[in-house]
Amino acid sequence: MSTISKARTSNPLEDHLGYQLRRASSLVMATLADRLADLGLTIVETSILILVDANSGIFQSEIGRTLGIKRANVAPLAAALERRGLVLRSTSGGRSIGLSTSAEGHELAIRAEAIMKDNDRSLFDRLDAPLRLAMLQALALLWRTDAAPVE
Amino acid sequence: MSTISKARTSNPLEDHLGYQLRRASSLVMATLADRLADLGLTIVETSILILVDANSGIFQSEIGRTLGIKRANVAPLAAALERRGLVLRSTSGGRSIGLSTSAEGHELAIRAEAIMKDNDRSLFDRLDAPLRLAMLQALALLWRTDAAPVE
DNA sequence: TATTGTTATACTCTATAACTATA
């Protein structure tokens, strides 16, 4: 009987931490996007909503700096959230003095963060707690200390 | 003297591993994209080029399955690499029997992978070796065992 | 029938440039 095994495809990229980071991130974001779609939110919209909910009166520019999103990209996203009644834009004398969530927006932020937490839990389940914590800290160290200017 | 400290923006997202994964991945990919631009390649083009170089005769469908890219998206990318003379499309009787790199494509694949390795090294430098290895394995476990069907 | 390759199309996210208005 002929048992010639077909040669497996070799993938040199798998040795690269950057590649592994991208594949893992893609999977996590794809499943999260699916779950958030039930709330009618995209991932970036959700991150803005949650940040506004935790920082009443925050400026769009500060949202951008905190989340790593350009000012120019925050504008239409914030406008969409406002149009949907999830975010309120307080103004004083014609100039903006920051964003805050409406009652409905606050409710949605709570639910969205629960979905995020659940998504995390279901995906990182198989890693033991000490490794999860080490990764959390290592990843934060990576991008936060790189003094990454958004613009 | 008044020393009222301004309240720092609180970011609840930082507790989420998924968020940290995305921020770190974004940084790594952004710096990699910058460096690969010197070769006139995008990240996805590069990943395809390297995979073809390591698997002479590979089919586009297999490229898609291995890298997590849809067949429909591999097509124009492979066509562009072929147009530039980096990848050769062998055919037999009108039907494709797989892709391989040209001499120039092979050269470029070597240089691109060196850039990737260097990008990895410069960014993950501050993590000690055991942690880097643990992360590499943990991330691979994450997306590879999730039986993620590309289509 | 299942797989491969292709085209068309749309969406998400990110990037730059240029403009206005305000502190």
Add this chain to the structure above:
DNA sequence: TATAGTTATAGAGTATAACAATA
């Protein structure tokens, strides 16, 4: 002058649907 907000625009990556050709 520096910061904030906006609009327009482009590019990279990914998604689905539909079709033709082949094993």
